[in-house]
Amino acid sequence: MQGVEWALERGLSGHGADYAERLAAERGTFAEQEDVHGNLPPSAHRWSARHMVPKLHELGVESIGSLIVGEIRSRAREAAEHGRDAVVLSLGSGNGDQELSWLETLAADGVHNVRVRLLEINHDMQERAADAAGRLGFADRIEHVETDFNTWKADTEHDVVVAFQVLHHVLDLEHLYGQLREGLRSDGVLVVHDMIGRNGHRRWPEALEVIERIWATLPPELRRNSITGAIDEQFDDIDCAVDGFEGIRAQDVLPVLLEYLHPSFFLALGNVIDPFVDRVYGHNFDMDDERHRALIDDIGVLDDSLLDLGVVTPTRLTALFHPTPRTLRAYRGRTPQRCVRRTDVVDPAGRVSFHPAASDPQRLVRGSGLAVGRCNGVLHDRWVGRGATLPLRTTAEVDTVELEFWVPDWMPEQGTLTVLVDDTQVAALPVEHGLLHRTVPVALAAHTTAELTLRADWWVNPHAAGLGEDRRTLSYVLNGVTLR
Structure with missing residues (x-):
């Protein structure tokens, strides 16, 4: 208590x-x-x-x-x-x-x-x-x-x-x-x-x-x-x-x-x-x-x-x-x-953060860490546009980050997903259609904060492209980020 x-x-x-x-x-x-x-x-x-x-x-x-x-x-x-x-x-x-x-x-x-x-x-x-x-x-x-x-x-x-x-x-x-x-x-x-x-x-x-x-x-x-x-x-x-x-x-x-x-x-x-x-x-x-x-x-x-x-x-x-x-x-x-104001998690600025459920209501971040700030760029239905930023706090030592995301067959283009940790590029992942799993080597000490950024070089506005009524700029659906 x-x-x-x-x-x-x-x-x-x-x-x-x-x-x-x-x-x-x-x-x-x-x-x-x-x-x-x-x-x-x-x-x-x-x-x-x-x-x-x-x-x-x-x-x-x-x-x-x-x-x-x-x-x-x-x-x-x-x-x-x-x-x-x-x-x-x-x-x-x-x-x-x-x-x-x-x-x-x-x-x-x-x-x-x-x-x-x-x-x-x-x-x-x-x-x-x-x-x-x-x-x-x-x-x-x-x-x-x-x-x-x-x-x-x-x-x-x-x-x-x-x-x-x-x-x-x-x-x-x-x-x-x-x-x-x-x-x-x-x-x-x-x-x-x-x-x-x-x-x-x-x-x-x-x-x-x-x-x-x-x-x-x-x-x-x-x-x-x-x-x-x-x-x-x-x-x-x-x-x-x-x-x-x-x-x-x-x-x-x-x-x-x-x-x-x-x-x-x-x-x-x-x-x-x-x-x-x-x-x-x-x-x-x-x-x-x-x-x-x-x-x-x-x-x-x-x-x-x-x-x-x-x-x-x-x-x-x-x-x-x-x-x-x-x-x-x-x-x-x-x-x-x-x-209830949580006092046991810290955001990337070193301040005590809000409740994880408010920061990451979809529980995208899993494994040996959690989101401790707003997951910017991830929409309510987990669609992501050109970029997303997830502030993370590790609960144990981490050596890999696993990404699970989906690129639908109707997406007219695919490209490269660039992964950055604290603004330093750690991977450039080639992307095709379908449900994708990618593992990225990332060394993070236990109980530290880091900012994970995902940048896509492809996107589409479905409404403008005649692919549906969704008027947002979309690239992929982010199903989860697991810290191992």
């Missing part, structure tokens, strides 16, 4: 030698915060209204709040049939403001058999939650669990567990998820609204490249850092997990969760848009300024396109998880597996 690797890489024993210091920093950060989820810039609300809310609506959900309250309401009604309270656990509940608002909404609907457990390590926040519960008349509906969710043990069954912007603060995800699985009723639900991007909320390389290109076009007033007050000439990709727990294992939140629980509702979004709607730079954008609104809208559209193409992976998640498998309702093609 990625989390285990994370710990081993840092030589951590238990929760690590610096755990106490991080815990103290976390407590200090939030002790005086009375508005934990507020102070979002108007640009964030603009993006949310145009790019998150419509996706929720498409999935049949009005808002994040209605999703949470709806899950509690339905289970409270079921619990009432058995003469009991529905038990709700809120992880990292802070000042309890959201939890008390759930109780107010439910009470207005006539639902009173709900008991909310506030799991929060910060004593000051627990006291503020207790005071607010007393003022609102919900003191008897609230239970305070003052403990660390990295060591918490499930001590009762829960109908609903809510993790609202808290899982990215958890160091021991495996422990917490295991306890949640044990502590959920068989028909219970975990509601997640959280961050799932890179650790420390940093940008993955493929996203950083896009952000830096946008950054270079921004005027100085939109590059002001609200923390330092300086104009950042370059985007400051800070690691928020250096001292505390902010984003400490954000990239593991989703993949590890999938090992413990099963999703039924899944909406993943956000990535490139994040720096432009966060608290560091987001306040620079004036939503009364038409140009600023248009810029946020355009970046939001670009972000969605990059996500749907698989160029980047999501950084935000709203989802429901259960102890047993359920029918999945996901936003279009953004399935859980597709939204």
Whole structure:
């Protein structure tokens, strides 16, 4: 698991030698915060209204709040049939403001058999939650669990567990998820609204490249850092997990969760848009300024396109998880597996790559290697035009590359297929009609990257040549590339 690797890489024993210091920093950060989820810039609300809310609506959900309250309401009604309270656990509940608002909404609907457990390590926040519960008349509906969710043990069954912007603060995800699985009723639900991007909320390389290109076009007033007050000439990709727990294992939140629980509702979004709607730079954008609104809208559209193409992976998640498998309702093609950012393969530029299935959906590259970047020039049905480029990563030592391709009998010409590795020619293969197998000697060390290029000196446009309706420039069908 990625989390285990994370710990081993840092030589951590238990929760690590610096755990106490991080815990103290976390407590200090939030002790005086009375508005934990507020102070979002108007640009964030603009993006949310145009790019998150419509996706929720498409999935049949009005808002994040209605999703949470709806899950509690339905289970409270079921619990009432058995003469009991529905038990709700809120992880990292802070000042309890959201939890008390759930109780107010439910009470207005006539639902009173709900008991909310506030799991929060910060004593000051627990006291503020207790005071607010007393003022609102919900003191008897609230239970305070003052403990660390990295060591918490499930001590009762829960109908609903809510993790609202808290899982990215958890160091021991495996422990917490295991306890949640044990502590959920068989028909219970975990509601997640959280961050799932890179650790420390940093940008993955493929996203950083896009952000830096946008950054270079921004005027100085939109590059002001609200923390330092300086104009950042370059985007400051800070690691928020250096001292505390902010984003400490954000990239593991989703993949590890999938090992413990099963999703039924899944909406993943956000990535490139994040720096432009966060608290560091987001306040620079004036939503009364038409140009600023248009810029946020355009970046939001670009972000969605990059996500749907698989160029980047999501950084935000709203989802429901259960102890047993359920029918999945996901936003279009953004399935859980597709939204996990792989960290175990590298592309030719030396950056961590995307999921191999996104790079090589047809699984053309086989044997002792895989494609770790876009296979340019290979069409969806494996037809290739004049040239194709396949970025490869070897998994073992390679001494030959086997090519399998097909040249149909109706192809009017054949010629030579030139094979290059990292722009150096390694073979010139004569081609005839039919299914062809060619073996090319190529020496590649294990665990290295290389770029395989195939260049054909023959081609035809079937439509122009009267050979069919296909209007593409075609040379052959590439069935596979095997590294031996």
